[in-house]
Amino acid sequence: xxxxxxxxxxxxxxxxxxxxxxxxxxxxxxxxxxxxxxxxxxxxxxxxxxxxxxxxxxxxxxxxxxxxxxxxxxxxxxxxxxxxxxxxxxxxxxxxxxxxxxxxxxxxxxxxx
Amino acid sequence: xxxxxxxxxxxxxxxxxxxxxxxxxxxxxxxxxxxxxxxxxxxxxxxxxxxxxxxxxxxxxxxxxxxxxxxxxxxxxxxxxxxxxxxxxxxxxxxxxxxxxxxxxxxxxxx
Numbered sequence: 088x089x090x091x092x093x094x095x096x097x098x099x100x101x102x103x104x105x106x107x108x109x110x111x112x113x114x115x116x117x118x119x120x121x122x123x124x125x126x127x128x129x130x131x132x133x134x135x136x137x138x139x140x141x142x143x144x145x146x147x148x149x150x151x152x153x154x155x156x157x158x159x160x161x162x163x164x165x166x167x168x169x170x171x172x173x174x175x176x177x178x179x180x181x182x183x184x185x186x187x188x189x190x191x192x193x194x195x196x197x198x199x200x
Numbered sequence: 201x202x203x204x205x206x207x208x209x210x211x212x213x214x215x216x217x218x219x220x221x222x223x224x225x226x227x228x229x230x231x232x233x234x235x236x237x238x239x240x241x242x243x244x245x246x247x248x249x250x251x252x253x254x255x256x257x258x259x260x261x262x263x264x265x266x267x268x269x270x271x272x273x274x275x276x277x278x279x280x281x282x283x284x285x286x287x288x289x290x291x292x293x294x295x296x297x298x299x300x301x302x303x304x305x306x307x308x309x310x311x
Contacts, residue, residue, distance in 0.1 A: 118297060127209070129289055129301035130244070137297075145298070146201065177243065181297065187232060189299070191243040 089114040091192040093178050099198045100168050108163045108195050110178030117182065119161040120189065121145075121153060124175040136161055168199040202227040204292050206302025214310050219277040221305045223290035226271070230292040233266060233273050234299070238287045247288075248275070280309045 091112045100106050110119065121133040132145030136155040150172060154162045165172055178192040203226040213219045225233075234249035250257045250264045250273065257264050261280075266273040273292075277284055287306050291299040 120297075127303055129204075129206075129303045130291075130299075131301070132298065135297065146300070183297070187234065187249060188246040189234075191245070193243050 091178060091180055091190055093176075093192040093195050095195060096193065097196045099200065101200050102169055104168050106165045106168055106197070108176055108178075108197070110161045110163070110192055112159050112178075112180045112190075112192075114180055114182070114190060115158075116180035116190070117158065118180060119155065120179040120181075121151075121161065121163045122177045122179065123147070123172075124177060124194075130177065133163065165197075165199075168197075170199045173197060173199045202230055202292055202294075202300035204290060204300050204302040206290050206305055208305060209303065210306045210308070212308045212310060213280050215280060215282065217280055219275075219280055219284070219307055219309075221275045221288055221290065221307075222272060223274070223292075223302050224270075224272040225292040225300075227292070227294065228268075228271065229294045232293050232295065233264070234291050235262075235264060235275050236289045236291065236301075238289065238304075240286070244289060277307075280307075282309050282311060285309045 094109045120135040122130040124130050131147050134153040135143050152164045176195045179189040181189045206223045231252040236244040237247045238244040261278045263276045287304045289304050290302040293299045
């Protein structure tokens with residue numbers, strides 16, 4: 088089945104380290120998104136992309152960067168991780184020509200010590 | 201930007217009873233309102249959505265109502281079952297991509 092996958096699923100890192108989270112999809116969707124989930128705050132949009140090389144800031148982009156080098160891959164980077172970036176991170180995809188639904192990956196739990 | 205408020209934050213219901221979750225939004229230009237369900241340890245999944253040109257939509261035991269004038273929308277779950285226990289998120293957007301989510305409602309269905 089076509090799916091959205093994320094690597095790693097869990098990551099513990101230290102303050103100041105650079106870290107990259109990867110998202111891959113086999114759904115053939117053009118649109119991809121990165122969200123973070125924090126208890127009591129819901130899901131907040133970090134960045135989104137409509138196509139290869141297209142990058143748009145979301146609600147909380149400070150401290151993050153992204154790369155969309157291929158239709159199927161969307162990477163999220165934390166250049167210098169800090170403890171308040173500890174969260175559950177989700178990638179999502181959508182194809183507006185088919186339906187409005189966003190399909191989420193399984194999530195990456197990131198802990199910054 | 202859009203601000204979505206969701207109430208209640210937790211909801212406990214007896215199996216078979218109904219559950220209602222309410223959301224308000226701030227941007228009158230928002231025209232797309234999805235609801236996502238997230239089971240424990242799982243990814244969020246769309247359960248129902250509504251556009252601003254429709255006042256109500258139903259899919260089996262779930263329904264969503266929208267009041268554009270008051271800028272609020274609600275999720276109704278009837279005849280609740282144990283598998284309805286999850287966190288539910290409402291969201292709003294102008295268009296269907298830049299979603300602003302509510303903080304979530306944890307629903308527990310008691311047997």
